[in-house]
Amino acid sequence: MSVSSESVLALPAASERQRRLFGIGMTAPGALATSVLVLFALGVVLFLGFRTNDGSLLGGAFTLDNFKAALTDPLYATVILRSLAIAGLVTLATVVTAYPVAYYLAFHAGKHRALLLFIVTLPFWTSYLLRVFAWKVVLAFNGVLNSALMTAGITSEPILAFLNTPAAVVITLAHAYAAFAILPIYVALENVPRSLIEAAEDLGARPTAIFRKIILPISMPGVMAAALVVFVPTVGDYVTPALVGGPNSTMIGSMIQAQFGKANDWPFGAALSVIVMLVILAVVVVARRADKRFGSRT
Amino acid sequence: MTPARSQKAPWLTVYVVAYVLFLYLPIAIIPLFSFNNSIQAAFPLSGFTLEWYRSLFGNENLHRAFQTSLIVGVSAAFLATSIGVTVGYMEVAGGNRTARVISALCRLPILIPGVIVGIALLVLVNLAGLGPSRIAIVLGHTLVALPTAVVIMRGRFSSLPRSFSEVAMDLGAHEWTTFRRIVLPLAAPAITSSFMLSFLTSFDEFIVAFFLSGAEPTLPLYVWGQLRFPKALPSVMALGTFILLASIVIATVAEIIRRRGAASDELPVTTPRPLPIS
Numbered sequence: 110m111s112v113s114s115e116s117v118l119a120l121p122a123a124s125e126r127q128r129r130l131f132g133i134g135m136t137a138p139g140a141l142a143t144s145v146l147v148l149f150a151l152g153v154v155l156f157l158g159f160r161t162n163d164g165s166l167l168g169g170a171f172t173l174d175n176f177k178a179a180l181t182d183p184l185y186a187t188v189i190l191r192s193l194a195i196a197g198l199v200t201l202a203t204v205v206t207a208y209p210v211a212y213y214l215a216f217h218a219g220k221h222r223a224l225l226l227f228i229v230t231l232p233f234w235t236s237y238l239l240r241v242f243a244w245k246v247v248l249a250f251n252g253v254l255n256s257a258l259m260t261a262g263i264t265s266e267p268i269l270a271f272l273n274t275p276a277a278v279v280i281t282l283a284h285a286y287a288a289f290a291i292l293p294i295y296v297a298l299e300n301v302p303r304s305l306i307e308a309a310e311d312l313g314a315r316p317t318a319i320f321r322k323i324i325l326p327i328s329m330p331g332v333m334a335a336a337l338v339v340f341v342p343t344v345g346d347y348v349t350p351a352l353v354g355g356p357n358s359t360m361i362g363s364m365i366q367a368q369f370g371k372a373n374d375w376p377f378g379a380a381l382s383v384i385v386m387l388v389i390l391a392v393v394v395v396a397r398r399a400d401k402r403f404g405s406r407t
Numbered sequence: 408m409t410p411a412r413s414q415k416a417p418w419l420t421v422y423v424v425a426y427v428l429f430l431y432l433p434i435a436i437i438p439l440f441s442f443n444n445s446i447q448a449a450f451p452l453s454g455f456t457l458e459w460y461r462s463l464f465g466n467e468n469l470h471r472a473f474q475t476s477l478i479v480g481v482s483a484a485f486l487a488t489s490i491g492v493t494v495g496y497m498e499v500a501g502g503n504r505t506a507r508v509i510s511a512l513c514r515l516p517i518l519i520p521g522v523i524v525g526i527a528l529l530v531l532v533n534l535a536g537l538g539p540s541r542i543a544i545v546l547g548h549t550l551v552a553l554p555t556a557v558v559i560m561r562g563r564f565s566s567l568p569r570s571f572s573e574v575a576m577d578l579g580a581h582e583w584t585t586f587r588r589i590v591l592p593l594a595a596p597a598i599t600s601s602f603m604l605s606f607l608t609s610f611d612e613f614i615v616a617f618f619l620s621g622a623e624p625t626l627p628l629y630v631w632g633q634l635r636f637p638k639a640l641p642s643v644m645a646l647g648t649f650i651l652l653a654s655i656v657i658a659t660v661a662e663i664i665r666r667r668g669a670a671s672d673e674l675p676v677t678t679p680r681p682l683p684i685s
Contacts, residue, residue, distance in 0.1 A: 131582040139494035143512035150527040234658035236611040256449035345520020362522040
């Protein structure tokens with residue numbers, strides 16, 4: 110009798126300890142990975158941005174010169190603005206072209222929906238480097254597009270001087286990030302209450318009015334999310350400007366890379382990185398604000 | 408949509424077909440010209456050849472790069488998936504503040520451009536005394552694959568009926584036993600899918616490896632090095648065809664496995680979830 114009551118009393122204490130051990134053991138991997146690889150790594154970049162370049166790993170004395178130089182030198186201002194412009198154009202093109210596809214998926218795809226979703230997202234899982242390389246081959250002066258036009262008899266000599274222009278960068282990036290934009294818009298369109306559309310139809314609303322007044326506003330959060338996930342990776346892209354951009358399309362990612370390569374000025378490269386992160390942070394904040402406004406309207 | 412409208416959209420269907428063609432045609436250029444009997448990738452096609460594929464065999468550097476990619480990919484996929492399982496489970500089951508913050512931090516790398524991830528980790532591995540190396544790339548790719556792994560795992564855990572683990576606990580099973588005997592087996596397809604897609608993320612990743620590789624380049628870095636030589640282009644296309652094929656097979660199998668594991672879920676969780684900010 111005394112034995113059994115003892116074990117009944119002992120059980121909660123033991124299981125409580127086990128519970129805590131389990132919690133610690135399950136939290137540790139994520140806590141370790143995020144604190145070292147995310148927080149500490151980004152903290153070191155921030156720290157390095159405020160150091161002078163004396164050739165050592167963490168730089169010399171503290172200074173604001175890196176940020177001053179980055180923000181006053183017209184070269185960097187030009188490149189940062191160009192990166193924003195290219196990323197903005199790519200975002201606009203991607204979201205506008207993806208919207209009808211997401212709309213089709215949500216309202217017209219029927220039983221082929223899962224398959225079509227898979228088809229439009231599959232290219233995302235193929236090598237980004239190879240997709241950019243493919244565009245380099247397509248857009249080259251003696252490349253696929255020009256030679257196809259000549260073979261088809263549309264022109265007798267290469268007419269499309271596409272490669273090494275900002276336009277080539279925009280096309281290549283828009284193609285690379287297409288899948289990023291479709292999914293969030295599709296998810297938002299899925300959430301449009303069908304009863305709302307039916308009610309509007311019963312009341313005699315035209316299809317364009319239904320789209321403008323019901324579907325588009327409700328799907329706006331998805332559009333904002335799509336814009337964000339396209340904008341962020343494109344603004345700091347390195348591969349595309351390097352392969353298809355040419356000298357007039359240098360973007361901020363290439364500038365940062367150069368500081369850690371040829372220029373060998375890590376603190377300055379870190380400062381440029383911090384500026385890019387702040388720009389992205391500002392865009393995220395604006396996007397969330399806009400998101401809330403659309404959200405409250407629905 | 409009412410039946411009348413869901414059927415009639417011919418222009419929209421045409422647009423979607425054109426869009427899919429736009430997605431796939433540039434990629435199809437690579438396998439097409441990998442069989443073309445010319446250094447120049449241009450029309451008209453000049454003849455069929457397997458020469459470019461033949462040139463890949465017995466290439467020692469390529470062989471080593473492939474090996475590095477495999478080792479790095481498997482290691483990074485193992486780490487990212489392990490972390491994804493624990494983080495996803497703690498967020499869904501525990502739901503406390505710490506778990507939610509960790510999960511959000513795991514998804515944060517989506518909002519950091521690859522170049523910055525690369526330089527941040529370059530500084531980190533130099534501080535740790537590792538320097539650019541295979542281990543450095545593994546750490547970098549773990550970070551790059553982490554959002555995918557966490558998103559897949561939390562999606563799966565939140566779709567598991569809570570009652571299963573509650574019953575097990577009521578019957579006296581401890582947390583660890585419940586997790587190991589009930590939760591993990593039910594999540595096995597998602598874990599496999601997460602592992603494969605994390606591997607694929609690493610296998611195709613270029614920019615982070617670009618900063619972190621020492622004497623051992625990965626496959627994408629090998630390809631990058633070859634792009635400087637115009638004569639090597641056809642061989643790059645042959646190699647690219649293999650890489651594309653591997654990616655498509657792995658992504659397709661991962662999607663099939665995941666769908667079997669969660670038959671009710673229509674949306675492919677395998678694609679990166681779009682809302683890292685929420």
